[in-house]
Amino acid sequence: MLDIPSSVRVDVEALLAAQNHMGVCDALEQYAPVGKPDAMTAPHLPKVAGIDSTVPPPAHTVAPASPAPAPPSSPATPGTPGAPGAPGALIQDRLAGWVSDLTTLHELTERLARTAVLDEALHEVLRAGAALVGARRGLVVLEPADGLGPDTTVGLGLARADLGHIETVPRGATSYGRILDRADGTDEPEVHADLLSENGLDPRHREVATRLGYAASFALPLATEAAGRLGAAVWLYDEPAEPVERQRHLVGLYTSYATEHLARLLELERARTKSRTLAEELLPPRLPRVGGVQLAARHRTGPRGGGDWYDALPLPEGALGLAVGSVTGSGASAVAAMGRLRASLRAYAVMEGEDPVAVLSDLELLLRLTEPARSATALFAYCEPALRKIVMAGAGHSPPLVIGERRTEFVETSLSAPLGMLACWEAPSVEFSPEPGETVLLYTDGLLHRTGDPMDRAFARLHAAAAGVPRTIRDDPGAIADHVLHTVLPDGLDAADSDEDVVLLAARFE
Template sequence: VRGPSGESEDFRIDAATAQAGDVLVGTGDDLTGRRLREFWPDLADAPLGRGCLDALATGETYEGEPFAHQEVVDGVAELSTYSVRVTPLADALVVTWVRHASSDRQEQRLADLQRLGNLGWANWNLATREASWSSQVFTILGRDPARGPVPLSALARLAIPDDRPALRRAVTDLVRAGSSFDVPFRVRDTRGVRHLRLVAEPVADRHGTPVEVHGFVQDLTARRRAELALVESERAILTQHDVLQSERTLVARLQNALLPLPEREVSLAGLRVEVAYLPAQAGIHVGGDWFSAIELPDGDALFVVGDVAGHGVDAVATMAQLRFTAKGMVITGSSLTGALARLNTLLLHSRDSHGTATMVLARYRAAERRLLWAQAGHTPPLLLRGGEVTYLRRPSGVLLGATTTPHFEEAECLLEPGDRVLLYTDGLVERPPENIDVGLDRLAAAVAAHPEDEPGALGTLLDAMLEGERRDDVCVLDIRVPRPR
């Protein structure tokens, strides 16, 4: 049946046997007058449709490959294997269906199994010295089937020189002692070096003498390459881990040199100050958390806590730059907000740093017990007074390195005897993915629950706050106003 353009659009059945009706509809109905598209809407995807189109186009007989076809036999659907032959006859086509026997189907399944498993079977008769291989063995070994199988005694010659002794010993032990074997070996052909496996077992006569050998050859090249790639990946990961671990050790030493921790509580401008720094436990990089606590020439005290974004050498280098510059600016007369503005400019224009940092600076005027402070995108200081915990209201200030036009403001707080102030980095309160406000509430509750005033109280607080593995560095300044004696 042709369309307006003259191309074949369908095929009409002019005559059919009852058996053809059994194959197509399972009832033996007369198919005369019906069209193929009733059974296969897309002719090009159907074996019979392809056969008809091919035979019509070439004028030659089409011999199709076996294919699975579901038919109904005695009312029960079963999957059978068929092939079709289409022969041009005058202006018609003669279609012959060939149903393959179960042995043919099993042979096809065996061929599919060998192809999917990339393996093939081989037999050697030790008495007649005859050998037979499946086609897949020739493919695996890269051998022309016209040359025939290789005798068992000569099989080792196919392997590369390094693998021949092991394969030769295995064959000898099989022939002499009837020992089965499973031996890996390599061959070289136009495809390169290939990794193969030969598994063989003997068949003995009634005297126990091996007379025949059955086995299979399997191509393991793809698997072996994957294994080698995995080993290389593991080696690269271990090497990278060693490099990063060495970097961590170096950075930690550098950090300890730049950021020495006091061994005990110190006294600054009449305040008791305890310091804690705890590196992250998750990962192998050292972070950029830092602090400063010094007494100024005029008797005031300067407290600084900062957190540089990132980890590693760059973060520690930026930390050192900010730490020493901040102290120098305040010592030489800069206001807290002025120091933050200049540090922001320093970060923006430093060739070695393209990051950001948060910071809180506080200046304690001992004569007035007045705490002046400013911040750049940092967590707010915590104040414990009379058993009540509050967070100081943060003045304006964006994180350093974020904008060329920052705005910073100062705030102040009059401290009283017995007050406790905490300056800290976000590692103390953050637990992703929870909101940081949850962490701030947790810190407030922990401080209220541990109001101890003796030295070492900061360690008790940290134990309560830091459960499990630390994901970030933690830096804390614990500042206390002594009570009158």
């Protein structure tokens, strides 16, 4: 409770006068007793939500004098200081309520501001709104008015099957449907205090409400002037109910801020989706089928899109070309450069794939002439599955890993600078033969960088993950790649937003 001196004798009408833009000082004077005033300083409220809430002293109002104490035998009467219904206590309670509301809004908006992913933000909006309006369940329907998506529905306290039942209700009979389909663009809420007793309620809506056990709903639009209507939020009550005016005011303030935050995350999600789609389209849509070898690939793209890539292409006489690489930079320019580099390597591999050094030499010359400001790493392996023979060359790239029953070891490759770093690139190739049942794992440096460890520890972690592949999945290159990925990058690090792309290409030789 705020510490307001008991000498302040003011009725709540003074506060209402201030709210109605009346002279608050005149309203205070109305209740000031006649007599000589004593000096008084204005109370200082604590800071709330980063706002200095110090109340300045009135400019033309004096504090009332302290009244004489009532005789011991006289009971306190309403309107006197210390009485339970004193006006000072009323305004003190009202101010304390305002402070509490500001504090609540500050905490909820701070929690929302910490969300960086659209789906996480939608769940946070549902939880905060439910706390403000006193509901237990709810759903958000995201359906941007510009038609560019993404369209999704997120529930609070509702399983996926429950959301499916709600979606079977005709759109025009639902609160979110009426909000999203409004032609006048108004932002009024949809309130149904006693849903099941309403006349004209759609029979399917009544059936779903009875099945899911909700009897009332309160819905608000999620709209901004810049982005238009993004969607609608609906909160469901187990019993007939509706939020009071104070709750409506608070949730309205919260959703106004939340919608702006959602609009920013929506644009970010769209940019990520475009970059991810572009990167995926520039990679092989499917891996080739070549006798004597099984292939599997895993690709994780960062939020801005990066230049990590892989390739597997059939070559003449039953041979197979495997490649992984990484282009410096991120964003659309790096993705485009990656596409050009991969297409060029495919052409060189078809012409002279049996000589990996020549393939990378041609690629280095092309990169130096066409994109002198960019560098790249690459590894190309010419495989003859029938002979289980691999000839490989690398340019500044991490060595592949051989995973088998009797060994788990890195392939010894020669040290070489990345492409575009030297006036003329050339390094010797290496040749090795995997045993039957062994898997050769090619990867990009993003797998190591995402661990956050120094490179020596990251390599040790990768080796331990490969050595720990269960025997039951050693005949499945996809399962091997998944095990290594999730072991090296546990707790969702493989899916978390990162500036580093991750590529794994596994080839198991029969």
